[in-house]
Amino acid sequence: MLNAWQVTVKRCTLTLAGLIGCVLPASQATAQTNYQPTAENFKARQEFQDEKFGLFIHWGVYSVLGYGEWVFHDRKLTVSEYNRLPLFFDPEKFDAKAWVGLAKAAGMKYITITSRHHDGFAMFDSKVSDWNIVQQTPYRRDPLKMLADECHRQGIKLFFYYSQLDWHNADYYPRGNTAWDNARLDHGDWNAYLDDYMDGQLRELLTNYGPVGGIWFDGMWDKPDADWHLAKTYALIHQLQPAALIVPNHHQTPKPGEDVQTFERDLPGQNTAGFNTKYVSDQLPLESCNTLNGSWGFNIGDSHYKSPAELEGMLVRAAGNNSNLLLNIGPMPNGEIQQEFVTRLLAVGAWLSKYGDSIYGTRGGPIGPSDWGVTTQKGDKVYVHILKWNAPLLALPPIEKHIGGAQLLQDGSPVEFTQNANGVVLKIRAPRDDEVDRVVVLQLSL
Numbered sequence: 488m489l490n491a492w493q494v495t496v497k498r499c500t501l502t503l504a505g506l507i508g509c510v511l512p513a514s515q516a517t518a519q520t521n522y523q524p525t526a527e528n529f530k531a532r533q534e535f536q537d538e539k540f541g542l543f544i545h546w547g548v549y550s551v552l553g554y555g556e557w558v559f560h561d562r563k564l565t566v567s568e569y570n571r572l573p574l575f576f577d578p579e580k581f582d583a584k585a586w587v588g589l590a591k592a593a594g595m596k597y598i599t600i601t602s603r604h605h606d607g608f609a610m611f612d613s614k615v616s617d618w619n620i621v622q623q624t625p626y627r628r629d630p631l632k633m634l635a636d637e638c639h640r641q642g643i644k645l646f647f648y649y650s651q652l653d654w655h656n657a658d659y660y661p662r663g664n665t666a667w668d669n670a671r672l673d674h675g676d677w678n679a680y681l682d683d684y685m686d687g688q689l690r691e692l693l694t695n696y697g698p699v700g701g702i703w704f705d706g707m708w709d710k711p712d713a714d715w716h717l718a719k720t721y722a723l724i725h726q727l728q729p730a731a732l733i734v735p736n737h738h739q740t741p742k743p744g745e746d747v748q749t750f751e752r753d754l755p756g757q758n759t760a761g762f763n764t765k766y767v768s769d770q771l772p773l774e775s776c777n778t779l780n781g782s783w784g785f786n787i788g789d790s791h792y793k794s795p796a797e798l799e800g801m802l803v804r805a806a807g808n809n810s811n812l813l814l815n816i817g818p819m820p821n822g823e824i825q826q827e828f829v830t831r832l833l834a835v836g837a838w839l840s841k842y843g844d845s846i847y848g849t850r851g852g853p854i855g856p857s858d859w860g861v862t863t864q865k866g867d868k869v870y871v872h873i874l875k876w877n878a879p880l881l882a883l884p885p886i887e888k889h890i891g892g893a894q895l896l897q898d899g900s901p902v903e904f905t906q907n908a909n910g911v912v913l914k915i916r917a918p919r920d921d922e923v924d925r926v927v928v929l930q931l932s933l
């Protein structure tokens with residue numbers, strides 16, 4: 488821990504750095520309210536939409552206890568008790584190459600990893616505070632740097648999850664709605680927390696790790712009415728890396744400066760989770776995140792693994808809702824990814840190697856999502872994803888364009904159909920035992 492003198496020096500250095508940094512983006516701070524994304528940013532948004540499938544990783548010192556990432560709050564640990572956790576975090580089995588290789592084998596096109604979660608513990612080499620993996624753990628290395636380098640080598644984008652909520656830093660004050668039974672301090676400097684600490688760390692993440700896909704924010708919901716200095720933070724990010732996408736998980740209508748609308752454990756607009764907004768942007772790329780079992784961070788007692796079929800269905804439904812799927816795993820504290828995750832991810836990857844054409848690069852199709860399935864579209868092809876339909880005829884609403892032909896994606900066999908002003912009827916064969924999705928490709932005459 489820093490002593491008081493070191494804190495003062497560090498604070499002054501940060502404030503000075505912040506001042507120098509802030510003089511430049513000040514005009515942009517207001518500009519974010521009339522945010523006009525750059526050409527690079529628009530390109531990144533398109534690519535993001537094309538990518539469709541990402542790996543979400545929750546990994547931090549909380550993994551040591553195998554009780555999920557909320558263990559500090561849930562078990563009412565004190566800050567000084569939690570301070571012991573990093574001593575046990577020594578992920579000697581962490582292998583960036585294997586992690587990135589797994590994501591790619593699963594057919595994922597980007598990775599979003601917790602650079603710090605609500606415990607405020609930086610999983611990267613941060614100079615802003617010593618509450619970080621390099622200074623507090625026996626591991627003493629920066630896994631995010633290794634991961635970023637490997638992502639660049641293997642051609643996959645890396646996003647950083649960043650929790651705006653911080654249970655550890657006393658300057659996160661006044662406190663929010665969570666972690667009230669943890670002997671946290673009762674005073675702090677909110678402006679310093681945002682402008683020096685948080686923006687300081689974001690500056691590090693966007694400076695020291697090469698091109699970053701974006702910043703995935705979480706935790707604003709802890710203090711929904713606070714002034715989060717968003718315009719300033721968003722301007723800083725876009726100034727440092729214009730193509731970096733800002734993905735806020737605040738569960739609200741998108742705000743100026745944000746580049747993606749994300750939904751937690753929900754398809755866009757459905758709010759089955761109870762905390763998402765029902766508003767769905769028609770301007771921004773959409774993303775839906777979910778867990779492979781029931782947990783975000785490593786949870787030793789959670790064996791509610793979703794089957795490959797469920798995961799594939801989830802991905803298809805996301806794509807049909809014009810959204811990406813960000814699928815989460817919580818690696819173990821030793822750096823390994825448990826086999827239950829690996830086998831399921833590889834199964835989804837194998838499925839995608841056959842059906843990927845109907846997912847990657849598509850947008851939501853001309854027929855809206857329904858109980859039987861969804862449609863996606865790429866150029867002159869509409870993919871009808873039949874997920875739940877047992878009868879031989881499937882009636883669809885009218886499609887504006889003329890359909891020149893229809894075939895099964897799986898083997899190219901022709902599919903009989905009729906099209907008239909009332910709609911389209913497809914004659915489909917029964918699903919095979921292990922068949923999750925019968926995909927009929929409609930060739931449009933544009």
Ligand code: FHN
Nearest residue numbers: 556557705706736751776783
């Ligand atoms: O509290 C977090 C939770 O731990 C996890 O990070 C998820 C991921 O979407 N988001 C938060 C709740 O909104």
